[in-house]
Structure formats: structure tokens, C-alpha cells
Amino acid sequence: MAALSLKIGVSDSDRTRPIASGEVAIEGVAAEVTLMGVQALFNQQLTEHTFDCCEFPLSSYLRSLERPERPYVAVPVFPSRHFRFSSVFVNTAKGIQKPADLAGKRIGVPVFDMAAAVWLRGIFQDHFGLSRTSPIYVAGGLEAARTGDEHPQFYPGHFKHEQRNDKSLAVLLAEGEIDALYTARAPSTWPSASVTRLFADPMQVELDYFSKTGIFPPMHVVAVKRKLAEANPGLTLAIFNAFAQAQKIARERLFDSAALCTMLPWQLESLLLTEQRLGKDYWPVGLAKNRATLQVIIRYMTEDGLIAKVASPEELFSGADILET
Structure with a gap:
């Protein structure tokens, strides 16, 4: 059976490069990956919807769920997190x-x-x-x-x-x-x-x-066009597995001090300090480990008036194959 051709847009980071380079394959998918700066990526996707699968601003994704067609379905991996x-x-x-x-x-x-x-x-x-x-x-x-x-x-x-x-x-x-x-x-x-x-x-x-x-705030999520996800059972799970694997590789490279993968002279020490203070699973994937954090951002969006009704974390991934992750 021919692989599904998928256009993917992501920012350039250690969490996405293994997918962009082909080091991590998405099962059943022939991926055409474009790396872009985040603002240009978001502007293009939110106006032209160029990519089938895209790193997506979390707040804009929540707002999209209030549109009748719900054009995207999210995968519970978070390419960007940041204390602001x-x-x-x-x-x-x-x-x-x-x-x-x-x-x-x-x-x-x-x-x-x-x-x-x-x-x-x-x-x-x-x-x-x-x-x-x-x-x-x-x-x-x-x-x-x-x-x-x-x-x-x-x-x-x-x-x-x-x-x-x-x-x-x-x-x-x-x-x-x-x-x-x-x-x-x-x-x-x-x-x-x-x-x-x-x-x-x-x-x-x-x-x-x-x-x-216990919150390390997520900024972005990975989203797939809903029609594609519905037409291809197992696609969102395959995307989830690939992004989760790419994130593991990113961590392994930070741990490898033979030749530093960044210009930070104390790269390994920074990683060890981070894991000491935040825990080894400080960048969690999957719904279960992120449920409480997602409840907070949903509440903030509701209190801001950016969304009209309180969604549950499960609703963010409704239509995906991965609610049990």
C-alpha cells in the first residue's frame, strides 16, 4: 500500500529536526517537511492552511474548536514550552x-x-x-x-x-x-x-x-487537518509516536558531551540541573501527563473571553487515535 503523502510544517528545533531530516519516520507516511520561523509558519497556516500537519499555536487551536467544522485535530505533543x-x-x-x-x-x-x-x-x-x-x-x-x-x-x-x-x-x-x-x-x-x-x-x-x-507552560501543539485524520485511521497515533521519538532523540543529544550539539559550554550541566529541579519528564507528552496543565490554559482562555465555553482536555484531541496516551 502506498504511503500517505503529507505536507508538514514545523519550526526549526532539536525536537523537530529528526523528523525533518528523515531520521524519525512517520509510519505509513511519505513526509515533505518544511522548517519555518514560528510567526511566519503560523501566519501562513492560519490564513492559507498550507500544511496537512503543522506545529500550531495552542491558543489558536483552542479557538478553532469553536468553529462548526473544527478544521484541525491536535496530537498531544508540544513542540514549544516556555516559562514566560x-x-x-x-x-x-x-x-x-x-x-x-x-x-x-x-x-x-x-x-x-x-x-x-x-x-x-x-x-x-x-x-x-x-x-x-x-x-x-x-x-x-x-x-x-x-x-x-x-x-x-x-x-x-x-x-x-x-x-x-x-x-x-x-x-x-x-x-x-x-x-x-x-x-x-x-x-x-x-x-x-x-x-x-x-x-x-x-x-x-x-x-x-x-x-x-508543576506547570511548564506549553505554547504550541501539533495539529492535523481533521478530514485527513478521519480518512486515515491510525495517522494521528503515527504522528504522535514520531514526534515523541524525536523528542527523546533531542534529549539524548543534549546528554552526549562528546561533541556538544549546541554552543552552550555547560550544556550537560544545564540538562542535569533542569532534570533535578523539574524532574526527568519535564517535557511530557500524551494527554494523561498534560491534563492538569491543559485545564489551566483552557480556564485562562475562557476567562480572557477568547473561547466561549469551557472545553475539557479530552476535547482538544477528539478525533485522534490517542486519547489513552
Whole structure:
């Protein structure tokens, strides 16, 4: 039987390269893999739906489940996770020392529904005393003035929103026209005399958060076009197995100190420290190990007003062959 031809779009990371190179095969699939920068990948997939299987922004996937056709079905592997305390930047002249100081301030957000911003709004309300609706959120391009939304955005009415298309958010922050920035990528105006991180030692704050919650926040998921998944039983399980295997290979390469696979001189020590503090299974795959974390992001999306009803973690993978993982 001929292998199923599948166009796959993913970001370039140690978790995806084994699939892109063909080192890890997807059973029954002839894969054509494209590596792209995440924002370009998401913009293309959310507007043109180029790929049959794609690394997908978790928050956008949750929103897609409220469309009648539910165009995608997710696979419970998470190519990107990130503690985002290191991704909050402030103007040094504004006297902002802690998250609660952001009440009433103007916060730049390149994409309002990006997972980084969803997690930060929820975490700061749950753990740092900042109501998600108290700041003013300013939409715009991170490094260039925006001419329009790269993919369609929805701005819930119970938030205060502004749009700035004349300057980049990086420049607005440096010039003090916004007070802070939630971002997935550090602005070009940092580090500088006018721009610093909110948390001087974000790693310690992130470790404290993990010790309280056990959450290493997922940013992306792998999604397959639902019609393809339904027409090819076993496809989502094969994709799951391949991405899980690629992740194991990534970990093994970090452990191999014969020739470092990154430019980090203490690569192995960093891995060992991470596993000591977060546990050896700190990047879990499968529904069971991620259920509690997914319940939190679902709640945050609901409280933000980005989704209208509370879904269960099982609903994220409804139609996949892997609910028991």
C-alpha cells in the first residue's frame, strides 16, 4: 500500500529536526517537511492552511474548536514550552517593580491571543495580584509598524485595547509610550538604559512557579487537518509516536558531551540541573501527563473571553487515535 503523502510544517528545533531530516519516520507516511520561523509558519497556516500537519499555536487551536467544522485535530505533543517570566519587559523610567504595578499601564502585545500573553495574564492574576483586565493592551508589530493583522484577531470587549500602527512596540517601549511589553521574542531595544526585564532573576521566579504548580507552560501543539485524520485511521497515533521519538532523540543529544550539539559550554550541566529541579519528564507528552496543565490554559482562555465555553482536555484531541496516551 502506498504511503500517505503529507505536507508538514514545523519550526526549526532539536525536537523537530529528526523528523525533518528523515531520521524519525512517520509510519505509513511519505513526509515533505518544511522548517519555518514560528510567526511566519503560523501566519501562513492560519490564513492559507498550507500544511496537512503543522506545529500550531495552542491558543489558536483552542479557538478553532469553536468553529462548526473544527478544521484541525491536535496530537498531544508540544513542540514549544516556555516559562514566560523572562518575556516581560518594562520601561525603566516607569517605576514598575512587580506585576501588580502594571495595573492601569499600557502593555504592548504583538498578538493578543498568543499563548505567551494568555499564560502571563492568567498567571499574573492567579499568583501576582494583577487583574487581567486592569492594564491597557496595545497591539502592534514587535519590530516594525504593522500594516494589518497577520492572522485574524479577536479583542474581547471587557479588556481595554489600543492599536498602534505608526511605530514598533520595541520603539514605543524604549520611548516610554508604552510601559511594558509581553512578548515571545525579546525586543531589539533590550538591553538598554530604557528597557529592562520586569524580573531581574526570571529563572528563580520560574522555578518558584513550577514548584507551586508543576506547570511548564506549553505554547504550541501539533495539529492535523481533521478530514485527513478521519480518512486515515491510525495517522494521528503515527504522528504522535514520531514526534515523541524525536523528542527523546533531542534529549539524548543534549546528554552526549562528546561533541556538544549546541554552543552552550555547560550544556550537560544545564540538562542535569533542569532534570533535578523539574524532574526527568519535564517535557511530557500524551494527554494523561498534560491534563492538569491543559485545564489551566483552557480556564485562562475562557476567562480572557477568547473561547466561549469551557472545553475539557479530552476535547482538544477528539478525533485522534490517542486519547489513552
